Structure formats: structure tokens, C-alpha cells
Amino acid sequence: MTGNKLYEFFKKIDRSLFIDNEYKCMAYINSALPIGHEQTISQPSLVYEMTLILDLDKSLKVLEIGTGSGYQTAFLAEFVGKVYTVEVIEELSHKAMERLIKLGYDNIEFKVEDGSEGWLEYAPYDRIIVTAAAGELPKPLIDQLSPGGRMVVPVGQQGMQELLVVEKDEHGNIEQQTRGIVTFVELKGDYGWNR
Secondary structure, eight states: OHHHHHHHHHHHGGGGOOOSSGGGGTTSSSSEEEETTTEEEOHHHHHHHHHHHOOOOOOOOOEEEETSSSSSHHHHHHHEEEEEEEESHHHHHHHHHHHHHHTTOSSSEEEESOOOOOOOOOOEEEEEEEBBBSOOOOOOHHHHHHEEEEEEEEEEEEEEEEEEEEEEEEHHHHHHHEEEEOOOOBOOSTTOOOO
């Protein structure tokens, strides 16, 4: 995936399609917005940055933890071969599925479950993206990352997290680096900060 293609998609995609409440009219603002169930749709610039970090192409299989509105999912589905996306809130998952099918994406599998455990059935994954904040790096997700794979995940406490880029080499060794400070809602399940 070239940065140019991603930027073109970023400018073209209409974020208002992923919001169905009173905040729809604010979709053009570069800010996170509530989507119900104490969840948010991330600000467009952060979605763009996280997608760019993943370095996507059509040969890849990606796991997304936190389907939410489906906005980030659309970025993934546009640039990879297959997306597996997990959302703990059933209503959000179903709404996202409807939106993404309507947009013509047929390379996405949806699951309603605790995303901190990943989706073992289809592991390993070339890329993993987590769109909720973990209190610590979820071991099941590290285990489900392919050798040579990359994961982007916010880790930290409520109000402020580090955006971590985790890479696994061909021998299974893990390296991680921080790409700045972010604020996400909590990852539900065993790896959230309220567990």
C-alpha cells in the first residue's frame, strides 16, 4: 500500500456514513465522537496514522479488535485481502456489518465476543490492530501474530495510553516501540484497566 493511495481513500471516505446519532453533523471534525454504548469513532487523523503504520497490502490477513462503527474496518478492507473483526457489543457489530456490506466490502468476517482473546480460529494474522486501550499488552494477541507480523495497540491507563507498534520476528521474538500518546476507550475483558 502506498501512502498516496491511503491518503486518497482517507480524503474520499465519508465518515458521516458511520455515525447515526446527533453527532453525524460533526463527522467532518478531526475529533473522536460518541457512537453510543460509551464507545467512540476515532478521529480521522488517528485512523489514517494507525492504518499507515500497519503497512497494508492485498496479500495480508488482518485481525481488528473493536469493530465499533466500522470506520477503521473500511480502511482495512480497502487495502487487504481479508479482515477478521471482533466487537464485544452486538448492536455495534450488526450496524457496522450493515454499513460495510452496503459499501460493497465482501472480505470481512464479523464476530461478537471479548476481543482481548483475539480470534483463534483463523490465527495467525499478518497484522493486528486494536482500537481500544489495554491495561497491558494482551498475550493472546501476541500469540496470534504471525512471525514477521505487526500489531498496533494502545496500552496504558484511563485517559492516556501509549500507541505501541509490536513486531514479531521470524524466530518469535518481540520488539515494540511507542508512536505517541493517545486516548481510547477501554478494551473490555481480561486486558482492560478495570479487570
